[in-house]
């Protein structure tokens with residue numbers, strides 16, 4: 223594999239609204255991030271992705287952009303952004319922004335002009351269709367990701383609809399139109415020319431629709447059909463993605479990571495191979511495990527064996543092709559420790575175990591803000607406390623499916639995007655040290671105990687364990703193996719054991735974890751040379767190799 227500058231890096235996602243508030247208005251901001259760069263430097267991460275900070279009505283927390291070339295005043299100013307870039311670069315950190323180009327905001331100038339003149343230049347930037355004069359039928363039966371039809375009346379035109387696969391305040395951009403594509407590329411280059419290091423590409427698979435538009439079989443009583451059905455039918459996204467790469471990212475040698483959900487397996491090399499559209503893309507296999515078109519209430523919980531199978535399947539598919547981005551959570555998901563650890567393992571030892579097994583996989587490890595402290599899901603007592611638009615929709619879908627309101631709340635509690643969006647827990651002072659004002663979203667009540675201040679100087683803390691993992695991946699003694707070594711499952715059939723080898727000609731490392739209370743004997747392919755990392759104080763050797771105690775995870779160098 224051709225080496226790239228970013229292969230040996232560690233990446234970190236910031237959700238700016240909830241990271242650190244510098245001016246007491248309850249909303250995290252760019253100055254807050256800049257002030258905390260030394261914290262991130264000390265943690266040891268290199269590449270930082272900022273969720274959107276552009277001008278936005280925040281209908282979907284900034285994933286609805288009204289001006290791509292300006293910073294929302296709630297987050298700061300363009301000077302603040304320049305300062306952040308400069309400070310980050312002086313510390314050797316790289317900054318990525320979120321590239322949300324499947325859709326913009328209905329408050330974007332393009333959409334306003336499209337409403338003024340649907341047949342003009344800007345009308346062609348969107349998907350606008352005439353209403354059916356006789357039957358009142360909508361152009362297609364697709365259901366938006368956030369519920370309801372994807373078609374909304376075009377403001378000011380009773381006889382026209384526009385397409386939005388997300389919220390109605392997120393009209394889809396028409397990528398079939400070369401004029402729109404060129405506008406988007408100009409904007410991307412404008413940012414890269416300012417010194418930005420790259421982008422995370424939001425919802426990118428949605429930019430190619432199946433054309434001509436048609437109905438698909440309904441999958442709920444609402445008579446609508448999941449967008450996934452249309453996307454599975456769409457072909458030819460590669461033309462857009464390679465054009466974008468050639469005209470923007472490649473000439474800047476920038477780093478890109480795609481939010482890609484449903485690529486076809488044979489397309490993987492096109493996406494992240496040596497000549498791929500992106501540098502990397504996320505592994506969502508464990509994240510989409512157990513999903514059901516009926517809605518959140520029908521999802522199946524994931525067990526440690528399921529988790530292992532998902533992750534290993536991706537490793538098998540990808541590790542010869544390119545670098546996948548490994549995560550346990552992001553701003554759209556519950557907290558990883560609340561999801562992938564069985565209840566009995568939701569303690570510091572279990573948190574360290576989960577960290578160990580995902581972080582040392584082949585690919586690029588990502589940490590989502592607060593994950594390094596072991597932040598957890600937040601309890602919900604009423605739907606009125608919930609901010610996330612997809613949680614509110616899923617709550618109603620659950621009620622419609624016959625769940626009681628308390629059952630529906632439990633569903634929201636498990637999957638809500640608010641879980642990851644509660645403010646970062648800096649210390650045990652009021653509002654967890656996040657703001658001196660009124661936080662925009664509830665603080666997790668566990669902050670008095672679970673916060674950075676309590677962990678920073680405790681050598682046994684989850685935080686210091688993450689630091690060790692980061693140091694380990696960068697330690698010249700192991701980095702070649704951890705970055706480029708092959709991946710091989712070990713004892714794959716052992717229940718609740720997740721173990722794998724990372725190997726180069728020169729070195730073999732074994733990563734092994736026991737996702738349960740009871741101890742397990744683990745046989746080893748060769749003798750132990752060194753115990754490189756252990757999430758508990760002791761280590762028991764056995765005839766065949768070792769005894770893994772409950773929730774123990776180890777990294778061993780083998781002979």
Ligand code: NOJ
Nearest residue numbers: 282285322388424425554
């Ligand atoms: C994926 C983003 O991560 C999510 O937060 C957002 O709601 C959708 N894309 C729409 O932009």
Ligand code: CA
Nearest residue numbers: 243245249251
């Ligand atoms: Ca603020």
